[in-house]
Amino acid sequence: MRSAGRHLWLGLAAAPIVGFFALPFLYLIAVSLKTQDDVLDGRFWPTTPSLANWPAAFEAANILGFILNSVIVSLLSGLVTITLALxxxxxxxxxxxxGRWLSDVTLSSYMAPPIVALIPLFFLLKTTGLLDTRAGLVLIYGCANVPVAFWLLMPFLRRMPIEIEQAAAMDGAGPFRTLLQIVVPIIxxxxxxxxxxxxxxxxxxxxxxxxxxxSDATxxxxxxxxLFQGDRLVNFGQMAAASLAGIAPVYLVALFMQRYLVSGLAHGGVK
Amino acid sequence: MTAFTVEALEPGSAAGVAARRHALWARLARLTWIAPVLVALVVTTLYPTIFLLALAFSKSTLGKPFRGFVGVKHFATTLQDPIFLSAIGRSVAYALSTSLLQLALGFLIALLFTSLLKAGRFLMSLVLLPLMTPPVMVGIAWKLIFAPAGGLLNGTLITYNVISEPISFLGHPTLAWLAIGVADLWQWTPFIVILCFAALSTIPESVHEAAMVDGANGWQRFWHITLPLVAAPLSSIYLLKLILSFKLFDLVYILTFGGPGFATTSAGFAIYRRAIEQFDVGRAAAETMIYALVIGLVTLPVVRLHQHFERREL
Known part of the structure; x- marks a missing residue:
């Protein structure tokens, strides 16, 4: 009985925390459903919910194009990062x-804020003609995330039983084949x-x-x-709708992949 | 081993040349394994550092870099620029304080979630969402909440008669920083919760049971057992959050654009404007080097602290 009561108290303590973390997301939804008259009335929910902001936002700016650019760039750069780091x-x-030297250097390179690399990388892309291209972003992201991937992959590799790899080597598999055919499927x-x-x-x-x-193409x-902040639109309802459209892909990934994510983050964080 | 065999062979003999070639190939093959990471490091770290150093000593604009050597002029200007120096000060104060606050909060939430067992795991996947949200969208959501005319916060405060006139949260130097801090806390505390949760789950149940048998109460168990056991991971989580906090840019860009005046201009944001808006990349490079140096100096004690905890654990 005592334990049930304790659980109730803990649950009550968790409620405001969950509320705080849900608030901005719920408010974005609410604002996206508000009409122009409702949008700045200080209330949470719209008086007359309307879906009008959604098509309007997609019309006002090339949202789908932006999402497509983001998806292409992030997926390709993710592939580049894994290929480089694994x-x-x-x-x-x-x-x-x-040895230790390489992992230390790799990890410490992550310490510098990205602003440090901003100007040099601008000139690198300009010289190579990759400025304002998706390929340029793929290259930069692909390289910039290598320390993160290196750090996250390490614990998974470390926990892999070495005997399996030794057995593969005895069967005459070279290290590269071992990595590709034995290690990759396991981890x-x-x-x-x-x-x-x-x-x-x-x-x-x-x-x-x-x-x-x-440019809109990249x-x-x-x-x-x-850009919604600037001159093109000051319509908060459309801004909220566009933001939600952009959040949707990552939330879908989070929803379906949460188990992988939590374990990946947790193992990476604590060595 | 390989080098020794090569030395032992008759120099100039056919076998010697072949062996030497073989050893060279073996070394190259080994190098190919780490070449990808080396390339990434060159692109993201080595090249930018050298390039920045060269820029910092030259007369350069975004359109035309390296138009002559100017010596330490940019460094001298930067060190005499009160606006930039205070931006560095703000960035350091912000990183140190928000990281500490979020570590404390994240640790408490992780403790709570650990006690909630199954429900805690479910909550964990819920709090994962802020972490995944693009920072630009986080900024926009909080901007709508803090909006002076008809934002949620002002609306609520007025409805409950806490205030009579709407407050311009983002237009007030201190409140604007608090707003950035709240948005940052919303986005990053979940990450700390996940890491603390993982650290707490590494403590074997038997340790707690043994302490209970010895008659330790809840507080004693926490203070003398849990806390020392997670000190090393906690210090590394603090270090990680510190590093992430020094990268603060997106929230400032969306929420305040550095204002009012220069009140919320972080060092990173100041450098960005200098380079991208004023095209003065020479001076921006000098500012970047000084900022990087300050970050190094600030994080060094935290790195030492972390090493201290790790050694104690061995």
Whole structure:
């Protein structure tokens, strides 16, 4: 009986926390359903809910195009990141190449804020003709997220029983074949988690995207949405609708992949 | 091993050359494994550092970089610029304080979720959502909440007669920082909750049982057992959040654009405007180097603290 009471208290303590974390999301939904007259009345829910903001937002700006750019750039850069990070993480851990030095340098490179790389990367893209292209963003994100992927993959690789790899080596498999055919299938959940996390990081990125893209054909969603702030639209209802449209893809991923995500983040965080 | 075999062979003999070539290939093959990460590091770290250093000593604009050597002029200007120096100060104060607050809050929520067992796991997947939300959208949602005319917060405060006139939260220097802090807390505390939850779940149940048998009450168990056991992970979580806080940019851009005046201009935002709006990349480069140096100096004690806790654990 005492334990049930305690649970009730703990549940009551959790309620405001959940409420706080749900509030901005619910308010975005509410605002997106408000008419222009309702939008700034200080109330939470609209008096007369209307879906009019949604088609209007998609008409006012190329939202679908922005979402498409974001999805393409983030998926491709996620692939680039995993391709770059996985062999190296494996080599550092199992083949003793690079050693502690490489993992230290990789991780400390993540400490500098991205603003440090902004100007040099601008010139790099300009020289290579990749400024204002999706390929340019794929390259930058693909490289920039390598430390994160390296860090997240490491614990999954470390927990992999070495005997399986030794058995594969005895059967004459080279290290690369071992990695591809033995290790990758076993740590697939870790790779999936890492892929989702770096992809979401790219999807959400704003600083580089705002400096390296400046046409509707290349702009990613956060940049497109940030333009709603400017002259094009001051319609809060449409801004909320557009924001929700942009959040939807990541929330869908979070919903279906949450188990991978929580374990990926948790294992990566605590060595 | 390989090098030794090569040395032992007769120099110039056919076998020696072949072995040496073989050893070279083996070394190259080993290097190919880490080459991808090295390329990424060159692109994102080594090249930018060298490029910035060169920019910082040159007369440069975004359109035409490197138009002559100017010595330490940009550094001198930056160090005498009260606006930028206070931006650095604000960034440091913001990072240190919000990280500490979020660590404390995140740890408490993780403790609560741990006690809730099954329900806690469900809540965990719920609080995952803020972390996944694009920061630009986080900014927009909170901007709507804090809006002076008819925003949710003002509306609620007026309805309950707390205030009679709407407050311009984002137009007031201190309140604007608080608004950024709240949005940041909303987005990042869940991450800390997940990490703390994981750290707490590594403590074996038997440790708590043993303490209970010894008659330790809840508070004693927490203070003498739980806390020391998670000190090392907590310090690394603090370090991680500190690093993330120094990257503050998106929320400032969306919520306040650095204003009112320069009140919420963080160092990162100041550098961005200098480079992208004023095209003064030479001076922006010098500012970046100074900011990076300050970050290094501020995080060093935290790194040391973390190492201290890790050593104690061994």
């Amino acid at each position: 062999p190296s993480a494996y080599a550092v851990l199992r083949l003793k190449i690079g 697939a959940p870790g790779i999936v988690a890492t892929f989702i996390i770096v992809t979401v990081l790219s999807y959400n990125e704003f600083l580089f995207a705002s400096a390296f893209t400046f 702009r990613t969603l956060p940049v497109g949405i940030s």
